[in-house]
Amino acid sequence: MSQPGKTKFQIDLRRHLREQDIDDNLIHLITEIAEASKYIINSIRTGDLGVAGTSNLYGEKQLALDVLADRILRKRLDHSRVVANIMSEEMDEIIPISPDCAGKYSVAFDPLDGSSLVDVNLAVGTIVSIFEGCDLLQPGRNQVAALYVLYGPRTTLIYSTGNGVHEFALNTLMEYTLLQENIKIESKGNLYSPGGQRNLYTPGVEAFTNHLEERGVKLRYSGGFVPDINQILLKGRGIFYYPHLQGLPQGKLRLLFELSPMAYLIEQAGGAASNGHQPILDLQPDQIHGRAPVFIGCKEDVALAEEFIRKYEVESPPQVGKKSSKAVHSN
Numbered sequence: 153m154s155q156p157g158k159t160k161f162q163i164d165l166r167r168h169l170r171e172q173d174i175d176d177n178l179i180h181l182i183t184e185i186a187e188a189s190k191y192i193i194n195s196i197r198t199g200d201l202g203v204a205g206t207s208n209l210y211g212e213k214q215l216a217l218d219v220l221a222d223r224i225l226r227k228r229l230d231h232s233r234v235v236a237n238i239m240s241e242e243m244d245e246i247i248p249i250s251p252d253c254a255g256k257y258s259v260a261f262d263p264l265d266g267s268s269l270v271d272v273n274l275a276v277g278t279i280v281s282i283f284e285g286c287d288l289l290q291p292g293r294n295q296v297a298a299l300y301v302l303y304g305p306r307t308t309l310i311y312s313t314g315n316g317v318h319e320f321a322l323n324t325l326m327e328y329t330l331l332q333e334n335i336k337i338e339s340k341g342n343l344y345s346p347g348g349q350r351n352l353y354t355p356g357v358e359a360f361t362n363h364l365e366e367r368g369v370k371l372r373y374s375g376g377f378v379p380d381i382n383q384i385l386l387k388g389r390g391i392f393y394y395p396h397l398q399g400l401p402q403g404k405l406r407l408l409f410e411l412s413p414m415a416y417l418i419e420q421a422g423g424a425a426s427n428g429h430q431p432i433l434d435l436q437p438d439q440i441h442g443r444a445p446v447f448i449g450c451k452e453d454v455a456l457a458e459e460f461i462r463k464y465e466v467e468s469p470p471q472v473g474k475k476s477s478k479a480v481h482s483n
C-alpha cells in the first residue's frame with residue numbers, strides 16, 4: 153500500500169485515505185473529523201476541567217470539556233457538506249444536517265469518551281461510527297468506516313474503511329502520519345480488562361473471569377474504553393469486557409457510539425466482539441441511546457466468554473440495545 157522508496161512516516165492520513173477504495177466524500181469526512189480532533193486535544197490540554205452544570209440523558213454530569221468536544225465535532229460535521237445526520241452521545245436526538253442522503257454520510261460519535269478521567273490526567277478518546285446515507289439506526293455491520301482518536305501521552309488515530317485497521321500519530325506539525333498498517337490481533341490473549349463491579353457479576357461472567365485468572369492473564373484496566381481497547385488492539389492480545397450485571401442487564405456501554413465502531417475495528421483486525429450471545433455488529437439498535445453488554449478482543453477468548461455464559465446462565469439472553477433504567481454516574 154505504501155509507495156516504495158518512501159518511509160512510512162511520510163504518509164499522512166489524507167494520502168493514506170486516497171489509497172483506499174473509497175469515495176472522495178468519505179475521505180473528506182474522515183479528514184474533517186481528524187481536523188476536529190486537533191481542537192479537542194487542545195481543549196483537553198488547556199481547557200476548563202470543571203462541570204458544565206448540565207447532565208446528559210443518562211443522568212451523567214457533563215463536563216465543560218464534554219460539551220466543548222461535542223460542539224467542535226458538531227460544527228465541523230455541520231460545515232463539511234458531506235453529512236446527512238449526526239448523533240452524539242451528548243445529544244438527546246438525531247440532528248439533521250442535510251435532507252439530501254445521496255452521496256452523504258451519517259455519523260454517530262462519542263466526542264470525549266472517558267471524560268471523567270481527565271481530572272486525574274488519564275487517557276481519553278473520541279469514537280466515531282460512519283454509515284452511508286441517512287440511517288443511523290442500523291446494525292454496526294453496515295458501517296462504512298469507524299475510527300477513534302486516543303488522547304494519551306501521544307495523540308493517535310486508528311481507522312478502518314473495511315480494508316484493515318491503520319494507526320496514525322499526530323506529529324509536531326500537527327499532521328497525522330502513518331505508524332502502522334493492517335494491525336492484527338492474535339486468536340488468544342494474555343490480558344484482561346474487566347469492567348463493571350465484580351460483586352454484581354452474573355455466574356457465567358464470574359466463572360469466565362475465574363478461568364482467565366487461573367490461566368494467569370494480566371489485569372489491564374484503565375477505566376477508559378478507548379485506551380483499554382487500544383491496548384488490546386496494539387498489543388494484539390487480550391479481552392475487554394463490560395458485561396451485563398445483576399440489576400444492569402444491558403451493562404453500561406452504548407451500542408451506537410461506543411460498541412459498534414470498536415467492534416468494527418476489532419473485527420477488521422481479526423478479533424471478535426459479542427454481547428455474550430451474538431456479534432455486536434449484528435445487533436439491530438432499536439433506539440439511539442441503547443446499551444449492550446460487551447466482550448471484545450481475541451476471537452478465542454470472546455468465544456470462551458460466550459461458552460461460559462451459555463453454560464452458567466439459563467435465563468434468556470439480554471434484550472439488545474435497550475436503554476438501562478439505572479443511571480451510571482460517570483462518563
Ligand code: F6P
Binds near residue numbers: 266347375483
Ligand atoms: O463511556 C463510559 C466509560 O467511561 C468508558 O470509557 C469506560 O470503559 C467505562 O465507562 C468505565 O466504566 P466504569 O467507571 O464503570 O469502570
Ligand code: MN
Binds near residue numbers: 241262264266410483
Ligand atoms: Mn463514552
